[in-house]
Amino acid sequence: MKPVQVAATEKDNAMEARLSVLAEIFSDTGVIEQFSKSTGIRASTIYRWVAGTSTPRQSNIRALLSAFPERRAQLEQAFSALLPLASPSPTALEEIPSIFYRKVADAISSTPASLLYWTVVRLVMRQAVLHLDPDRHGLLILLVHCMPPLEDGKIRTLLERAQIGSGIWESDVEQKAAFLGAESLAGYTVSRCQSAVRNYKHEVSIIPAIYMPHEESSAASPILRAGLVAGCLLFSSTQPGYFDAQKRKIGEHYASLVALGLEREEFYDRSLLDLAPMPAEEVQQRVIAQLPPAELIGDNTELRRWQEIERLLLHR
């Protein structure tokens, strides 16, 4: 029984502290009336707080803290269970939180090999979309991989392996894989192992891009390790001019984190890249529709299927 008694005592002490500070503050009915008038909280509610038959809401606690700054320390201690542990900072595009780096590091050290790729990719992409589009205007992130070299030793296509989105692209319950090639921003980025951006749909640029519906700007960050490339993260936004320097830098950091979840064998020297142009997505989907959808957790059977489709598309 002892643990139950200890818990009850702690709760009683906390209740006593709250009632004590409230009784002190509201010992004068004039104070009650003034507080009620300034906050719109009924006097009867305040009396219930003092009697202990009702607990102030969080918004009320903040009103108390504001109205009685001389009692701040007492109030914070008495209502600690209901107050945020620290005041969150306003929205700002900051560095990736350190807890997230730790989480990825934990994933690498303790996740079974069969789940490592899936775990790292899902964690990183979800974090990236929430970080880069906190107001949910509409951001789509695609993970694009190099397909293995063909018989001639060249890499001819890239494959979209995963996606996550916000706003208009939030529903990621259905993932449609597609091949990308020389015609795409992803192809440009991977071939050069350099980030690239198309911030305005109609700007004149040598950087290629094929825009999907609702997309106004796009950026891509290569996934690199020791000078080798595995693919890229491709970012699309519904907002023109969205990918400023800071966002592009953040995107590169997330691409670096994705790299940690990939096997060495998935990275290639850029000299192997000789991307072909790929047909439009509708054409590809007609071919792909005959097979199961792309999935992150696959085995060699799935890879062979994608290679089969790749050959069909390259030799159309």
Added chain:
Amino acid sequence: MQGHGNLYPIDIESSAEMARLQLQDKLLTKTMGGIFPGAIDLSGVEDLLDVACGPAGWALEVAFAYPDIEVVGIDLSQTMISYARAQAQVQGLTNAQFRVMDVTQSLGFPDASFDLVNARMLFAILRASDWPRVIGEWKRVLRHGGMVCWTEMEPAGTTTSRAYEELVRLVARVLHRQGQTFSPDGYHWGVVSAMGRLLREAGFETIQKFGYLHESSFGTEAYDLSFQDMVVSLQLVKPYVVGAGVIDEKAYDELYAQTLREVRDQNHTSVTPLASWWVRKP
């Protein structure tokens, strides 16, 4: 209120489990048609408690969609809570806070602190005998007129994959041994069938109840992500099931491989039932 340790069959500090729970949050919300089921009146809700929030996908969605609601999420995992706090910060969600708390113990909040208590998918963390006092705690921290929204699923749904059904029933059998199911024989979980009784016995008044079917058949909208959820959860729960001695590792791996073959079949069908109860504290 005495606790009894962590009964969850998967390591709660696992990064893979965190990623899976984030995925599951999205699938559940999609199945339920939104973050709250049905057209429930939330106008009186100012303070909301999300019990066993995990990586807080749902809680953060609520905080974003309802900036006037103060959302508090609690979970046993320090890692999940730290992560949830960081997520709230990068998204600028100042109306969301998170605390480490054991939901099987007395909750560290005063009486009448919240207007709504939300609980989703607690079926694997409690014994059947724990539910009355846990629900009693929900009632204690609610203000008069406050609501509970409680959602559970019956993981042993129906599917054409014999191997998958067998694996799920193995998990149910182990949980049953530990008193965590309402099933008379350990064949299924049974929480869904017990929810109404438990809430009524706690003195809540029913507002509305909702039933859902999560379909993850081949070719459906949810197939792809449900497949991922299934594969990850079967791998993560393997040590628990094999460790309980109900199957050896080789047999488990064979059933798992068979599951993958069967679920990838174009004729594969699968539905999982869920239920949500909205109740009010008189």
